[in-house]
Amino acid sequence: MKWMEIRIVYEAPDPHTAMDLISDIFTDIGRPGVVQETPEDEPGTDWAGDAPPRSRERAVIGYLPENDQLSNAVSILSEKLAFLEKTCNIRSQVTRRRMDEEDWAESWKSHFHPFRIGERMVVKPSWHSYDPLPHDLILEIDPGMAFGTGTHATTAMCIRLLEKHLRAGDRFLDIGCGSGILMLAADKLGAADMTGVDTDPVAVSVAAENMTRNRIDREKFHIFSGDLTTGVTGRFDLVCANIRTRIICDLLGLIPPVLAPGGILICSGISTRGRDEILAQMRVHGFEIIDELIETDWVALAVRATSHIKGTENPPSAQPPKKTVT
Structure with missing residues (x-):
């Protein structure tokens, strides 16, 4: 199965609230499971000695299946991010990446x-x-x-x-x-x-x-x-x-x-x-x-x-x- 990785890097006066609000957008479009990255994150003991590097950015990452609902989901995402910028001063930058499920799995399994x-x-x-x-x-x-x-x-x-x-x-x-x-x-x-x-x-x-x-x-x-x-x-x-x-x-x-x-x-x-x-x-x-x-x-x-x-x-x-x- 093919997926679209949506990475949203953001800046805001209240970054913790911004993280919740952006994550809620993925919930609204039916994909509640997201990855949240912050500069404060410390690798846990479960990552052993080959932990990935600490993030330098604040980001919320979600995965959308490439199906007939993808275009509508991306449009809703863009509209809601624009609304957050206008009402909450949450500035965001979105990058997209297509990937196979197997590629996604192998990218983190080694860690x-x-x-x-x-x-x-x-x-x-x-x-x-x-x-x-x-x-x-x-x-x-x-x-x-x-x-x-x-x-x-x-x-x-x-x-x-x-x-x-x-x-x-x-x-x-x-x-x-x-x-x-x-x-x-x-x-x-x-x-x-x-x-x-x-x-x-x-x-x-x-x-x-x-x-x-x-x-x-x-x-x-x-x-x-x-x-x-x-x-x-x-x-x-x-x-x-x-x-x-x-x-x-x-x-x-x-x-x-x-x-x-x-x-x-x-x-x-x-x-x-x-x-x-x-x-x-x-x-x-x-x-x-x-x-x-x-x-x-x-x-x-x-x-x-x-x-x-x-x-x-x-x-x-x-x-x-x-x-x-x-």
């Missing part, structure tokens, strides 16, 4: 090595070997064109919160499942079953392949293409959404019907600048924070519905939230 997240999780690319320690839980993935290698802070924080809050036998729902990495983690931690939903059909296919690659019983998982909770049936003990701040705000009102009594919602993909907005919306929808992680410019929250939310009978007593900054 991606097995690495550890949290206490027990080890993410292992499918093309690498790894000698596990006795307590290791191995997540073998090939993300293809889907978001979710575990290298990004938002994904890593989700996995760390899953380790703390998912109990054996829980039903797990991942909204915006990407490569399926969080579903794999839930399985390793003892989830009874896993459901994943993503707006991107490519991500749905990649996630299913990764579940099969990890020898997970086909009867144990269900992955489909959909928007947020549309098409989701049943209730889940733990729901995870590693998506953008704006989309989480839209999602909060849809969570109670799919969250089991006493269940936990984990939200990540929240910028530090969007934290107060999310907290305000959570209060409106009756959620209390039970855990929080902060890493660089990102926030992840674990929350539980309070007693006045319909369908959350017999909620646990409130606990003061835990907050961890790394």
Whole structure:
């Protein structure tokens, strides 16, 4: 399959807000998984000794499939960037590059090595070997064109919160499942079953392949293409959404019907600048924070519905939230 790489280099008075606004454009045209580059980024330990050089520019990079919708998507992108320049003083320069999926994959595979997240999780690319320690839980993935290698802070924080809050036998729902990495983690931690939903059909296919690659019983998982909770049936003990701040705000009102009594919602993909907005919306929808992680410019929250939310009978007593900054 052929893709169009769209690289948007930008300058703005508030670069972090600009990054979110430009990333939201890709969400609006149906390609929410983007690469974000900033001069502050430090290569993680997962890149081993051959890390790519630190970016000298601020950029958002997205990938659009070359199909009959490409021209319209590029037009919308250009219009929205012009609007951001006019209203927010976000100046941008766009470069495009056509590429095969195989070329894109090979361009970063040589840098991606097995690495550890949290206490027990080890993410292992499918093309690498790894000698596990006795307590290791191995997540073998090939993300293809889907978001979710575990290298990004938002994904890593989700996995760390899953380790703390998912109990054996829980039903797990991942909204915006990407490569399926969080579903794999839930399985390793003892989830009874896993459901994943993503707006991107490519991500749905990649996630299913990764579940099969990890020898997970086909009867144990269900992955489909959909928007947020549309098409989701049943209730889940733990729901995870590693998506953008704006989309989480839209999602909060849809969570109670799919969250089991006493269940936990984990939200990540929240910028530090969007934290107060999310907290305000959570209060409106009756959620209390039970855990929080902060890493660089990102926030992840674990929350539980309070007693006045319909369908959350017999909620646990409130606990003061835990907050961890790394």
